[in-house]
Amino acid sequence: MRNSAIALLALAAAVAAPLAQSQSADDKKWVAQCLRDNKDEGAKVEVVRKYCVCMNDKMDENETRSISQWEKANPQAMKDCEKQAGWK
Numbered sequence: 773m774r775n776s777a778i779a780l781l782a783l784a785a786a787v788a789a790p791l792a793q794s795q796s797a798d799d800k801k802w803v804a805q806c807l808r809d810n811k812d813e814g815a816k817v818e819v820v821r822k823y824c825v826c827m828n829d830k831m832d833e834n835e836t837r838s839i840s841q842w843e844k845a846n847p848q849a850m851k852d853c854e855k856q857a858g859w860k
Contacts, residue, residue: 795825803828806839819857826853 795803806824813820827839830849835842843850853859 795828799828802831802839809838809840815857815859819859822857823853823859826856 803821803824806827807817807820810820810824815823824839827843827849830846830853831839831842837845
């Protein structure tokens with residue numbers, strides 16, 4: 773279990789490298805938390821990453837809730853990002 777979590781995070785970091793340059797440290801923290809929150813949802817890491825980045829981009833810079841908390845209050849944003857990420 774621990775090895776698969778480490779592998780997931782390593783893959784996420786590799787996928788994130790091109791996008792990470794435009795994200796703040798705070799954005800990176802929230803996207804990483806979103807990746808952890810969604811690791812067992814059955815989607816590929818690349819899809820989850822696109823979803824998390826999309827959701828983070830839709831959130832206000834002053835938002836204090838996690839992406840996983842915010843998505844529950846914003847179902848249309850969640851649907852938009854699922855579609856954009858290719859989440860099925």
